[in-house]
Amino acid sequence: MTRRGRKPLALEHVAHLDGSDHAKQRMTTLLKTLQCDCSVVEARVELGLSESQFHAVRHQWLQDSLHLLEPRTPGRRPKEHSAEMERIEQLERENRDLRRELALAQAQCEIMETLGTDAPGLTKKGVCIS
Numbered sequence: 607m608t609r610r611g612r613k614p615l616a617l618e619h620v621a622h623l624d625g626s627d628h629a630k631q632r633m634t635t636l637l638k639t640l641q642c643d644c645s646v647v648e649a650r651v652e653l654g655l656s657e658s659q660f661h662a663v664r665h666q667w668l669q670d671s672l673h674l675l676e677p678r679t680p681g682r683r684p685k686e687h688s689a690e691m692e693r694i695e696q697l698e699r700e701n702r703d704l705r706r707e708l709a710l711a712q713a714q715c716e717i718m719e720t721l722g723t724d725a726p727g728l729t730k731k732g733v734c735i736s
Contacts, residue, residue, distance in 0.1 A: 616641075636664050 615622075620634050635652050638644035644652075650660045687695070 632663075633667075636667060639664070 617634050617637055620630050620637070623630065623633075625633075632653060635644065635649045639646055639649045646657070646660060650657055653660065653663075655663065
């Protein structure tokens, strides 16, 4: 039976990631130890780490990777707003409210002008804007 599709990149995936060459080399070495292509002793020497440092680095790397794979709530995360953005949003809301109030006042003035200022039940508050 022949295999279909592309040949797996395996460790070559690391070369396509964003990061420094040093970090990519460290990741490749750590992956080799997980694939049993490299012993811990060889990896320690290549990375210039003591045994305890090597195990600590590998453990932290795996822990961080596992954390990224935890399920999260679906959808986009809410944007973090700066104080400046909050102020802009507040001013936009205030502007929208004031425009509504102005439109309402203008409509009331038009009604009062149409019905006349002596219309029963209507009192004239302020000056109408025409």
